[in-house]
Amino acid sequence: MIEKVATETCVICGAKGEMTIDPPRRTLARGVDPSDSSFSVTIVLPDVQLCGDHYHEVKSKAVVVGWCDDEACRIYGAIGTDSPCGKPYVALKR
Numbered sequence: 001m002i003e004k005v006a007t008e009t010c011v012i013c014g015a016k017g018e019m020t021i022d023p024p025r026r027t028l029a030r031g032v033d034p035s036d037s038s039f040s041v042t043i044v045l046p047d048v049q050l051c052g053d054h055y056h057e058v059k060s061k062a063v064v065v066g067w068c069d070d071e072a073c074r075i076y077g078a079i080g081t082d083s084p085c086g087k088p089y090v091a092l093k094r
C-alpha cells in the first residue's frame with residue numbers, strides 16, 4: 001500500500017481524510033474458461049481515503065473496506081454495513 005496525504009473524506013466515517021491507500025483491483029469478466037486469464041477485464045477503483053483512526057484499523061484488518069457497485073452508489077464503505085442504496089458492501093481482492 002502506498003501512503004500519501006488525502007484531502008477528501010474518510011470512506012468509513014466521513015471525517016477529514018488524512019491518508020489514502022491503493023485501491024483494490026477488481027476483475028469484472030472472464031472468458032469461458034475461468035482458468036484462462038488471457039481474457040479478463042480488470043478495473044482499478046479510486047483511491048481509498050481514510051482518517052487516521054480508520055487507516056490504522058484497516059492496516060491491522062480490524063476493519064475491512066468494501067465496495068458497492070450499484071449504479072446509485074459506487075462507493076467504498078465498511079464490510080458488515082449497508083451502503084446508502086441499502087445493499088451491503090462487498091469485499092474486494094487486491
